[in-house]
Structures are given as C-alpha cells and as structure tokens.
Amino acid sequence: MIHYNQCPVCKSSDIQYAFKAKDYTVSGELFPVWDCKACSFRFTQDVPAQDTIGRYYQSDNYISHSDTQEGLINKLYHRIRKITISSKTKLLASVSGLSKGKVLDIGCGTGAFLHSMKQAGWEITGLEPDDTARKNAETLHHVFPRPSHDLFQLEKGHYDVITMWHVLEHVHQLHEYITQCNLLLKENGTLIIAVPNYTSGDANSYREYWAAYDVPRHLYHFSPTSMKTLVGMHGMKVVKMKPMWFDSFYVSMLSEQCKKGKANNIKAGSIGLLSNLKALFNTEKCSSLIYIIRKK
Numbered sequence: 001m002i003h004y005n006q007c008p009v010c011k012s013s014d015i016q017y018a019f020k021a022k023d024y025t026v027s028g029e030l031f032p033v034w035d036c037k038a039c040s041f042r043f044t045q046d047v048p049a050q051d052t053i054g055r056y057y058q059s060d061n062y063i064s065h066s067d068t069q070e071g072l073i074n075k076l077y078h079r080i081r082k083i084t085i086s087s088k089t090k091l092l093a094s095v096s097g098l099s100k101g102k103v104l105d106i107g108c109g110t111g112a113f114l115h116s117m118k119q120a121g122w123e124i125t126g127l128e129p130d131d132t133a134r135k136n137a138e139t140l141h142h143v144f145p146r147p148s149h150d151l152f153q154l155e156k157g158h159y160d161v162i163t164m165w166h167v168l169e170h171v172h173q174l175h176e177y178i179t180q181c182n183l184l185l186k187e188n189g190t191l192i193i194a195v196p197n198y199t200s201g202d203a204n205s206y207r208e209y210w211a212a213y214d215v216p217r218h219l220y221h222f223s224p225t226s227m228k229t230l231v232g233m234h235g236m237k238v239v240k241m242k243p244m245w246f247d248s249f250y251v252s253m254l255s256e257q258c259k260k261g262k263a264n265n266i267k268a269g270s271i272g273l274l275s276n277l278k279a280l281f282n283t284e285k286c287s288s289l290i291y292i293i294r295k296k
C-alpha cells in the first residue's frame with residue numbers, strides 16, 4: 001500500500017483528505033481521496049502498490065481488456081469508440097502536420113486506435129500491460145503490442161506523436177513516464193494525454209459517485225492546473241486542450257448506476273448535456289480533456 005505524505009505531482013506537503021470513494025467495479029472497497037492545495041491535484045490515498053493492484057483489474061466488466069459488447073453501456077461504448085477513433089486519427093494528423101508519421105500508443109488496450117492509425121499509413125508501436133488485452137489486440141486488430149516496461153527500451157527521439165488515452169491516471173511511475181515521453185519524442189513531437197477532469201460539471205454533480213474516480217484503478221484525478229504543473233516540471237507545456245464530448249454522457253450513465261444501483265439514462269443524459277453546455281463556453285469544464293503537449 002502507498003500512503004502519500006506529499007502531493008504525487010508537485011511534492012507539496014499541503015495535502016488534505018477530501019472524501020471516500022467506493023470501488024463499484026470490482027472490490028466494493030472504500031478509498032480515501034485527497035487534494036493538493038498547492039497545485040489542485042486530487043489523488044487516491046493508500047492505493048495498492050504496482051505489484052498488488054492487479055486483482056483490482058480482475059473483472060469481466062473491465063471493458064478495455066475484454067472488448068465485450070454485451071449490455072447497453074458496453075454497446076454504447078463501442079458505438080462511441082468508432083466515432084472517437086476516427087476523430088483521434090484526424091487529431092494526430094492535425095497536431096503533427098503529418099499525413100504519415102511514427103506514433104507510440106501507451107496503454108493501447110485491444111489496439112483499435114493503432115489499427116486505425118496503421119490503416120492511415122502511420123508506423124505504429126503499442127504498449128500494453130495486460131496479457132489478455134495484448135492477445136486480443138493480435139486476434140482482433142492485428143496489432144502486436146509490447147509489455148509496458150518496454151517503454152524504457154524504446155528508441156529516443158524517434159516518435160512524432162505519443163498518445164496516452166485514459167492511461168496516465170493508472171500509472172504508478174507518473175514522473176518517470178512523462179520524462180521518458182519527452183526523451184522518446186522528436187524535437188517538434190507532440191504528447192497527447194487524455195484524462196478525466198474532476199473539475200467538470202458532471203464530476204461536480206455526482207461528487208463521490210462520479211464514475212471516473214474509479215478507485216483504486218485511477219490513482220490520480222487531474223485538473224487542468226495540475227496537468228500543466230506536471231508537464232511543466234519535465235520541460236514540457238500544454239499548448240491546447242480539447243474536450244471529449246461523449247465522456248460526459250458515458251460517465252454520467254455509469255455514475256447514475258453507482259449512485260442509485262440502477263440505470264437512469266434520462267437523468268444521466270441531462271447531467272451529461274448540462275456538463276457539455278458548460279464546457280461549450282469553457283473547455284476546462286469538460287468531463288474528459290485531451291491535453292496537447294509539446295517541449296518547451
């Protein structure tokens with residue numbers, strides 16, 4: 001178990017307890033969530049260490065590993081994934097200015113995004129810690145990911161774009177990952193990090209029931225300010241933030257189940273919509289954000 005005495009991002013000791021959140025997916029256990037007063041980072045306290053957290057991923061429901069299409073929420077996940085993969089592919093071309101380049105996707109899951117990049121003519125590399133997900137990537141998408149620790153063996157200065165789609169919040173070696181991404185990128189390369197945003201409208205509505213807290217698998221809960229602080233500590237800067245519109249609906253549907261124990265898609269839809277309306281006027285209020293990051 002890891003007990004933090006300092007903020008995992010900025011190392012300030014000005015940290016305090018905020019509330020307890022429940023693991024709704026696997027264990028039903030409660031975990032304390034803490035705030036950093038200095039950089040506004042929020043984190044799960046007393047989390048299992050890297051070598052013992054595996055059992056909290058042991059669930060048939062853990063969708064990014066299984067690729068199951070059963071049930072309404074999983075069906076919606078796959079429908080949305082098709083659309084978001086296409087918009088991610090376009091985003092990479094626009095941020096890099098390249099029609100074909102070299103992309104590294106960290107935590108590539110079953111490889112659907114990399115498959116799409118390969119079809120667009122990009123040279124792809126994928127990393128994935130879960131054995132089942134790696135095997136599924138091979139059979140489902142003809143993508144051949146390497147284990148995650150290979151991150152530290154890859155060629156430096158090689159990649160035009162490195163992506164982490166809802167991955168960094170799961171990573172124990174937070175600072176090491178950002179340092180390594182900086183080293184692996186070309187001088188004008190782009191790092192793309194997508195994470196949930198606990199300062200969003202839907203997070204505010206659901207508070208401790210907000211599904212994107214997803215304790216203890218989500219070790220970290222980013223605000224835009226804390227993400228800027230983190231990458232700034234490693235010689236990089238956030239140049240742009242982009243909203244992920246579908247996440248507010250998807251997360252609200254899950255949150256409604258967490259809170260009431262049953263689906264209420266009308267309530268979830270209205271909270272998701274309200275969150276997006278706020279984000280329309282202020283990107284920093286979106287349920288999930290894509291941070292576009294470059295070297296300083």
Ligand SMILES: [Zn+2]
Nearest residue numbers: 007010036039
């Ligand atoms: Zn901090």
